Amino acid sequence: MFDSTRLAGLVAVAEAGSITRAAARLGYTAPALSQQLAKLEREAGAELLVRTHRGARLTAAGEVLVAHARRALDEMDRARLELSQLRGLSGGRLRIGTFTTAGIHLLPPVLTAFRREHPEVELRVAEYEPPAGVAAVAAGDADLALTHVYEGGPDPAPPPGVTVEPLLVEDLVLVTSPGHALAAAPGPMRWAELAGQPLVSSAPDYPNRQAMEAALRAAGVRPVVVCETPAYVTVCALVSAGLGMGLVPRMMAESSVVPLGVRALAAPGIHRTIALASRGDDTSPGVRTLRALLLGTYRRPATTPGAALTPPGRPRPPTEG
Structure with missing residues (x-):
């Protein structure tokens, strides 16, 4: 049985053409992704990638596995979405923190998809200049918050109980x-x-x-x-x-x-790495579903360099979070 995280890494490299670029999009370091791909090659019993000074390309075996991996990951996405829908979210309120750029470009398609499936849930969006959104989640003033960290800038550790997951670079x-x-x-x-x-x-x-x-x-x-x-x-x-x-x-x-x-x-x-902050102990259906939608929409590698930054018209079902 192939590990889904490693399959997602192989698909990312196939689409980005580089282990370094794929790792950045997935929120990993390049050495960490290389180790996962090496394990996948051992599982497959075949060389999947050819590394060159310009990047990486798939071997014939890699092309076969990527085709199956895409279908498997899509099926997992659909399963997660259908399971979240079975939870029957109705009523309640979700408080989402964001910074301006994410509020304009990243949130609208995701919240539209969420609202379409769960119209009874009230949504409230507030703006926080990073890292204030993380503090708002820790204080219970927001259920989820989009934040960012710049390379070369301060990168404070999240408060106790708060999980910060990278979405895209x-x-x-x-x-x-x-x-x-x-x-x-x-x-x-x-x-x-x-x-x-x-x-x-x-x-x-x-x-x-x-x-x-x-x-x-x-x-x-x-x-x-x-x-x-x-x-x-x-x-x-x-x-x-x-x-x-x-x-x-x-x-x-x-x-x-x-x-x-x-x-x-x-x-x-x-x-800058755009990330999602949430409380690790928050298991409410609304938070879980919206978190899965955000991770599934923006953590999946794009088909061309830079395309991950262009919000899709309708979010993809959640992928691995």
């Missing part, structure tokens, strides 16, 4: 005014190119500002922040107007209502 990109030479330059942007450039960013105590400054310092570049604002939507508006340039999550850049120049950052770049 999102990269930050450079945004400039339309037609700016820095956005039009070929290839990903190196940090040295920001030397002397005016930046629009959040206050110094915000994790995204700290992550940006850490990356710039490592490259020997002194940041020149000319305007501070906590909201990415405001960053985009000010950047579009020509006040400076900024670093924002790809979701914000791709959905901006103002025109922008956009350019990817050279590796390793800056990333």
